[in-house]
Every structure is written in structure tokens, then in C-alpha cells.
Amino acid sequence: SAVAVGVGNVALDVARILTRDPAELERTDMPQPVLDVLTTHTVADVWVVGRRGPHHASFTTKELRELCALDGVQVTVDAGAFEGIDEADLDRRTRANVDVLRQAATRVVPEARCRLHFLFWRRPVAIEGDACVRDVQLERTALDAQGRVVGTGDISTLEAQLVLRAIGYRGVPLPGLPFDLERGVIPNREGRITTEDGHPLPREYVVGWIKRGPIGVIGTNKSDAAETVRLLLADLADTPRDDAEDRALLDLDRHLAERGLHPTSYDDWRRIEAAEATRGEGFGRASTKIEAWAELLDLVALDRPGGPPTPADRDG
Template structure:
């Protein structure tokens, strides 16, 4: 293989970053270093896709082939701002691509939101997915729970709460997560949306799986379908409405859990601390198509409220950021600084376009950005004075984890799973991950941020 002429850094080892690496290394004159603050690649494929969705997680197996290419290196446990700066990355590479996703969630901004029992669905997902930064989630005393939002995150958390815990024993969930779910005594789960079912962003497969969960009886507030014009709906939305109608008309004898879809409602207050009641206001569309309150209110008894109304990206140290939109400003993937293209800087994924789309959306998004990278590299040429960034890190006692370290973690998870008659079981504790990284080197790994 010809000696690579160009070296590109990708910050973030999730799907968007890996798709970008895949497109870049289709060219023999490009090599890629993929940085991540965790010692584990794959981002939301590992820590965001529900553990019982093994078919979607199979995408990780395809993306793992990116690392089979000797022109690609995984450099884990390196955090932008803590271990390297934007300027150091730009000095060490011919191009830098930011692919860090969106790591914060939007808030309801209603009274009582900070009470005990009011939580982020993102944090809940991180917990059951075995993220090392996740806070333990107690379900003690929770019999009634509500997910606020009508996207796939709300569907996922509702399904995990409503599903028979024994059915999750085949997943890679950590054992302490499974133990907590086994102890839980959920009887009712609500999914609340401020618009109608025709406006929900569920994917039909996810919605159908939730509605057909064994032992779960589904109801939908009757007026939810009043203004639905089936002939005006696209294929996905029409299918979603059909799933909801069918599920709500299906009788389930002696249900273990009752699942309530409540449309045209918005939270206005969480009452009690810990939360004991969720107050909702009926909504409608005004003449301009905006959601407005009608003044008609009701309340449901809940001990757990999970907000799943969207994610937001976080500013990277030193990198341009639009606080209003929550993205790195860009033009077809080229980073903009004060409206001007920043040379050799690019962006992909949610931090480029906002937290919309599914995993596959990142592929076309990454292709667009990589096309700009390759065009610019051909014009600019390689940096004549590239700095050895790994040498700089080594001089400071920093040793990134490698893909071999990840393979060691992966093998340990398979061994842990085998002891429980499962394919694998997540290692969620930082100290265990660090010990596995340490086992592959004479020095010490970087401590987590």
C-alpha cells in the first residue's frame, strides 16, 4: 500500500465518526486516528441502543471492520480539552473532524422538575446500557412511571420498564441493572406527547415492538385520533397510527403492566418531592400550527418521570459553537468560525445537524462531510510541519488506550456473560475498565475525566 500522504483526526468513535473513517480510508493516501474519551468505541451503538435490540447492535459488527484497516487507529481515553487542545490537533493532522454527538438532554422547564423521581431518559438509558459514567437508578417504590416524549428514546425506556425482566436476561445488561429491574413492581407506564399520534417521531418497528410486549395492555386517549386524516399521512406515520389503533383495541387478559399513550398533553408541573403526581394540560394547535395550552388540566399518579424530549450537543473547548442551535456551525460539513470557513476543520453527526435521524442517517451525513475533506486536502496538500501528537502525549505521561485494549475488554465481557449463560455482559465500572487497559501495558492508563 502506498505511504499515506494525509493524516486525519476524528474526535468521537460513534457511528458518525466511524462512517467518516470508512469513507476516508477508501482512499489509499489517507490514514485516520479516531479519538474518544472512553476506552470503548461505538458511542451510542454501545451505550444508547437498547440492550434488547440485538439486530440494531449488529451494525457495530459492520462498523468494527473499519478497525481492520491498518490505516485506522483507535486512541481511547483522550479527551479534547483535558488531554489535547484544538490547536494541538490541528498542528498534528491535515484535517480534524468533530464527531462527538449530543451529550446533554433538553429540560421540561416546569415547576418540580428537579424533584427526586424526575430524571433524564438519557441518564436512564446510560444506566441500563452500562455506561461507566452512569448514576445508579433506583426503582424502589416505583409502580407508576411516565416517559415524556414521542420519539424512540421514550419508546425504549417505556419498553424496558414494561418488559418482563426475565426476558432481558439474554441481553448484555450489567447484573446490577437486571437485579434492579427484577425488584421493580411497575404496574402502569405512560408515554406523554404534546402533539397527536400523527406528529410522533416513533419508527414503526420500535412502536410495534413496544405495543406487542407480552403481558402489556395498551390504551390510547380516545380523542387522540379525532383530527387524524389517514389519507394525508406518509407511509411511516400511517403505519404508526394503525399500530396504536390496533393495540388499543386489543384486549389483554390479566395484564402485568398497563401502557397508556396520552397525546395532546403537556407537562405543567411535577408535584411532590419525591414526585407523586404529574400535572398535564390539554393542548391544541393554534392558527399558525403552534402547540398551545387550552387551560384544561388533569393529573396522573407517578413516582418516576423520565424526560425524553431531545438531546443537545455541548461546546467543545476552543471549537466554534452555536449556543442557540446547539451545534458546531458548518456549511456542508466545513466548520464555520464567525461565518467564515475554518481551514482543515469539519463536523459530522448530531453536533453538525442536531439530534435528528437514526443511525443510518449518519452515513449519508458523513459522506457529505468527507467529500469536502477530500476536496480540500487535494487543494491544500499535506501539512509540511505536522507535529507528532502521540509523542507529545507520551512526553506528558499520557498513553491512549488502543483497539487491542478494547478487544481485551470485549473478551472479559464475553467471559462474564458466559458465567451467566449469556453471550456477554457489560463491564460498567471505570476501575474494571482501567484494570483491563492497564493489563496490556507496563505503564498506566489515563485516568477518566
């Protein structure tokens, strides 16, 4: 039995890997040591635990629907999870998520090989065990008058041998930049950082979750980054520069190296891709991911002056 604490896409990823038939994963680029562990350990129950309700979860609907439709997986949603939800107040994504969970909870899977449980309005208060995890203590939660999550004192216990933290991300302020404390993001307009009253700040940009909040998948981040870079290039084209600034831009790699910083280049990325393709050939796959951080650093340092990073560099 495994518990994933969190109700976002990371928790869905965890649940999907643990509930899928390991034989299906043999075709993927997953590192072989990971596949070996998944093949030799059977997970009968996976619990996805969240301290709020299903209408507060940040799942992406496509990923949630695919997970709930996996062959051989029986989905359950705890009793009362949908009580008090006014679907008229929900946005399109949230309403779709609630509908997917309702339908999944009614689907009966004969002779299911494993079970996926969505447990809402709970929070972990203790993990117990000696040499390994034995069980997780969960407290029922509720919203107070101010809309904050509070514990009710109602404690239950889940037997489990694995607990995974998937509680997501919240941005933190950076010195000298405005910050929206309520949303946990840097104020911006399409990637241009703005002051709190909406005026753009010159030469300052933002991408990813610190730009829009912790939601979305890889494709979302790609389009998000493209939006910001388009504005950055447009601003650069409209900004007068002298020869010294142009030379500084051309010597950016040297300036970074003088500060002990070594950016990863597109050639580095292609070297990693080639090494992963070579590794995949040995397993009859198109590619197999390299999971060791030290090995990745060695690959990107092959043509770097000074050779591979030192152990201190790797630790940093």
C-alpha cells in the same frame, strides 16, 4: 406506575425495558444490577407523555411497531389524539407511526400483564411526593396561531412511582461555526460543514444528531458517520501537505497527551469487549455490559503511560 416524558426513541427504549418480561432480558448483555432491579419490581402501567400530537413524535417506525406488539402488553392511546390529523400532509415515516398507534389502540390483549399508555398533548408541570415520587401533574397543551405549544390550564394527575426524562436533544452553537437555529444543527452537505449560503468550509466536518437532527438509531449513526468519513478521506487525499504536517499527523497522540487528552483506541475497545465477555461467562451469557464508568476507565488505561486516570480525571 412509571412515566417517560418524551416521544422519541429514548422514550420507546425506556418503555420497552419496563414492559418486557424480565426473564426475556436474562439473555441480553444487560448489567446484572439492572436485571436484579427489574426482576424484583413489577411495573403495571407505563405512560409515554408528549406535549405534541402523535404526528409530531420522532419515533422510528420499526422500534414503535416492535414495542406495540410485545406479548402481554395492552396498548392504549388517549382519546382525541388523532383528531385534526390530515394524513395527506404527513411524510412516509410519520404516516406509518400514526397507523401503528391506531392499530395498536384497537388490539385487545386478554389478561395483559401490564399496560402501555401513549398520552399526547400533555406536558408535566409538577412532580409531587416527599421521599419519593407520588404523582405527576400534567397540563393539556395546544398549538397557538404561530404553531407554538402552549398550556391550556387543564390539569390532570397521574399516580406514579417513577419519572424518567426522555425529552431528546437539541444542538447548540459552537463559537466560529455556522448554526441553523430553526433546526438546531450545523449546516452541512453530507457531513462537510458549509456556510449559511452553502459554501463548504475547509477541514471542518460533522456527524450524528448535530449533522441531521435528533432522529434515528445506532445503525443510522453508523451510515451517517461513514458518509462523513468518506468525504474527509477524499478531501485529505486531495490536500497538499508538507513533511511537517505529515509528522504532526503521525504524532497526534503525543500532541493530545500534551494537552491532557487521552483518546480511546481500538485496542482499548477490544479490551473492554474481552472483559465484558469474561463477565458474561459467570452468568452463562456471551457478554455482560460493564456499567461502572470508573471500571471502564481503568480498563482503557492499562497500557497508558502514567497508569490509570486520577479521581480528578474521572470526575471530568
